Amino acid sequence: MTEEKKTAIELGSNIDIAMQRFLHVQQGAQNSGLISFAEYLERAGENPISAVRNIFQVFHDLINDFVVKGVDEYPDDPESIGYADYDTSQLFVEGADNPFFADRLFTNRLVTLAENFRHGTQQNKIYIFKGPHGCGKSTFLDNLLRKFEQYANSPEGCTYEAVWRLDRELLGNFTEKETDRFLGKLSNLLDEYELRQSDLIEAQKVAYQGDQFIEVPCPSHDSPILMIPREYRRSFFDDLFKNDETKWKLFTEKQYEWVFRDSPCTICTQIYEALLSRLKDPLQVLQMLFARHYRFNRRLGEGISVYNPGDKAIKQNVLGNEMLQGRINGLLRDSNQVQYLFSNFAKTNNGIYSLMDIKGHNVERLLELHNIISEGVHKVEYIEEKVNSLFLALMNPEDEESIKDLPSLSDRIEYIKIPYILDLRTEVEIYRNAFGRHIDDRFLPRVLHNFARIIISTRLNQSSPALMEWIGHPARYSRYCDEKLQLLKMEIYTGNIPEWLDQSDRKGLTARRRRRIINESENEGVTGFSGRDSLRIFGELFSTYAKEGAMIDMATLCSYFRKHEDWMKLIPAGFLDSLLHMYNYTIMQEIKESLYYYNEEQISRDLKNYIFAVNFEKDSEVDCIYTGNRLKVDENFFAPIEARLLAKDADRERVLMFRKSIQKEYASRTLTQELRLEGKEMTETKLYQNLYERYVHHLKEKVLEPFLENENFRRAIKDFGKEDFKTYDNRIRNDVTFLMDNLCEKFDYSRLGAKEVCIYLIDNELAQKFAKE
Structure with missing residues (x-):
């Protein structure tokens, strides 16, 4: 071969x-084959929640299945408002050509909307997602509909629609005259092709069988369950479903009211009545009722229709099927019994009807929806067509003028705000998606997020009544926040309650106050840098300053924005200075924490000895029962320990008052209650823990002395990682290496980032500046 x-x-x-x-x-x-009504009922009996649901319930199930349950960072907080961090990546990002990133605020609105669909009575409304240019509205809706189409066509999301399969034999309508016509045609074939008589008989059977059934799909995609006459449905379902929690939900929850309330479309009603009139037996009628999966196809307008402002209105909105109509007429021998007429709205009944922006021809479509949304019906010639669709639309704020003259429609519109991103974590994720995750390696820690904070500051309102009512005097937090409290609001919007808040303010963040703060987002995110602007600005920064072997720091970031006067007009006055001060203070604390090391055993011994010694007269010599150390109680003993417990400028009177307060606390609570009654160890007592916090705090305040006083230490940091670093003495090398290791381990700096942040501190003389505060 x-x-x-x-x-x-x-x-x-x-x-x-x-x-x-x-x-x-x-x-x-x-998987689109027909199943009998009996088989459909069997499936409904096994899983009523899946088999008996309308478009609103399917939409809820989509959100429930594709949005990962949110994390509430404060689940045990009695003042929690359930403001959770949901993950929408499966819904809007995975598999999308153009991902949409939903921030925490919008995601909570979307989840709430879906929950309302599930737990409330659905009524005809149009849900308008309103937001400014460049906020991603079109991307959001495109991705949502794409995922909905996939879900609705899957086994998990499928719904069922009614199909009538009219049986000529059962209806006794296949007459001798029609049979003779078939035989005549087949006789001609016999003459032409010299078929045998047996072949003629077989061909007759095939022809008869093929023409025995007429399939009439419900053009409104009604659920087969609606074909049971409304007055009998409750008793029918009572017999069908077993007595369990599912049946109880079906009969009592508002989400299932449609099952007992809705009527089938006019065509299905006409077919049912015509068949019942002919057969006189409802069971025989239902034998001709079948079910199949409702297949959604956006491109064909089946189940999902999307209209752009430039799409012209269809002149002929009355649809039908002449061939099918003729077959129905021939079967029922009455052309007036069933009129197979419907409109374009029927194609999306129990589906989604969407308008991309309320402008152009979509304004006309919205006006056309007026009566449908209000009454739930639509006139097709002389036939009433019911419409029970999920109506979605997009709108720019300025386009609201186009519907202001329809006050009767206003109570049928529900707005869902989709503003510019206000959650800084989501804003950063957008940069990572657009430019690659490697961008993190070109910024010092938090600088990338600070870029996002600058962008978001232009989108927030300049004043916040809710925050001012809560905090009162922002100057108290000048190290961490700006005077308009925008930095605090950004933290609240991300779901974080900052640790730097004092205890009284933390307790003062009640559920009512937190809701007021979150609700302010409804009127924000419509001005400032758009999503497109932020990507352009970031791209310019990154291409200009992101160099190999160097990292973008805060000084670079601030100078970059200050060079553009038009940008600075959008950024609130003083915001950059406050952001820079917050960043500098934060890295100072990190470097202090990373430099700090002290023998924990020595700290414990000092505190135990001090607590014991304050109970004795001056110049006494005693043995401490907690350490076993022999102590001489004098100023030489007290001075070094009190230097780490009190401020530098503490006078003699304050020192003595402090010792007296320690002795009183020890005698009245620590010794008598905690040590003796409760059996605690000394290190577990409240007095010891308070002194420990003071002691460690003051030790850390002194760790910056190498930055202030030791030029060799500062030079060693700049030479870290180079050959010249080996020329420094062991102690400096060990201290610098200890600092770098801790920055990497405790605060997730890279080796280069740890070195760069220390150089940033040195070059900007931050240690000297904060030493004066």
Whole structure:
């Protein structure tokens, strides 16, 4: 056998395998076969929640299945408002050509909307997602509808629609005249092709069988369950479903009221009545009722229709099927019994009807929806067509003028705000998606997030009544926040309650106050840098300053914005200075924490000895019962310990008052209650823990002395990682290495980042500046 023949055989075999596999997958994907009404009822009995649901419930299930349950960082807080951090990446990001990043504020609104669909009575409304240009509205809706289409066509999200399969034999309508017509045609075929008589008989059977059924799909995609006459449904379901929690939900929860309230479309009603009139038996009528998966197809307008402002209105909005109408008329022998007429709205009944921006021709479509949304019905010639769709629309704030003259429609509109991103974590995630996750390696820690804070500051209101009522005097937090409290608001919007708040303010953050702060976001995010602006500004910064072996720091970031006067007009006055001060103070605390090391055993011994010694007269010599150390109680003993417990400028009177307060606390509570009654160890007592915090705090205040006084230490930091670093003495090398290791371990700096942040501190003389505060 030649090589060419072998290749041809192998290719043919591969083609067969590929085609068979494709056929198997395609058949499994379609899964659109009809099932009898009895089989549908069996499935409904096994899983009523899945088989009996309308578009609103499917939308809820989509959100519930694709939005990962949110994390509430403060679940045990009695003042929690359930403001959770939901993950929407499966819904809007994964598999999307153009990902949409939903911030925490918008995600909570979307989840709340879906929960309302599930737990409330659905009524015809139009849900308008309103937001400014560049906020990602179109991307949001495109991705949402794409995922909805996938979900609705999957086993998890499928719903069922009614299909009538009219049986000529059961209706006794296949007459002798029609049979003779078939035989005549087949006789001609016999003459032409010389078929045997047996072939004629078989062909007759095929023709008869093929023309025995007429399939009439419900153009409004009604659930088969609605074909049971409304007055009988409650008792029917009572017999169908077993007595359990699911049945109780079906009969009592508002989300299922439609099952007992809604009527089928006019066409299905006409078919049911015509068949019942002919057969006189409801069970025989229901034998012709079948169910199939409701297949959604946005491109064909089945289940999902999306209209852009430039799409012209369809002139002929009355649809039908002449061939099917003729067959129905012939079967029922009455052309007036069933009129197979419907509109475009029927194609999205129990589906989603969407308007991309309320402008252009979409204004006309919204006006056309007026009566439908208000009454739930639509006139198709002389037939009333019910419409129960999920109406969605997008709108820019300025386009609201186009519907202001429709006050009767206003109570049927529910706005969901979709502003510019106000959650800094989401803003940063957008940069990572657009430019790659490697951008983190080009910024010192927190500088990338501070870029996002600057962008978001332009989108927030200049004043916050809710925050001012809560905090009162922002100057108290000048180290951590700006005077307009925007930095604090950004933390609240991300779900974080800052640790730097004092205890009284933390307790003062009640649920009512927190809701007021969150609710202020409803009127924010409509001005300032748009999403497109922020990506452009970031791209310019990154391409200009992100260099190999160097990292973008706060000084670079601030100078970059200050060079653009038009940008500075949008950034609140004083915000950059406050952000820089907060950043500098934060890294100072990190470097202090990383430099600090002290023998914990020595701290414990000093504090235990001090607590014991304050109970004795001056110049006494005693043995401490907690350490076993022999103590001489004099100023030489007290001075070094009190230097780490009190401020530098503490006078003699304050020192003595402090000792007296320690002795009183020890005698009245520590010794008598905690040590003797409760059996605590000394290190577990409240007095010891308070003194420990003081002691460590003052030790850390002194750790910056190498930055202030030791030039060799500062030079060693700049030479860290270079050959010259080996020329420094062991102590400096050990101290610098200890500092770098701690910055990396405790605060997630890279080796380069740890060095760069120390150089930033040295170059900007931050140690000297904060030493004066």
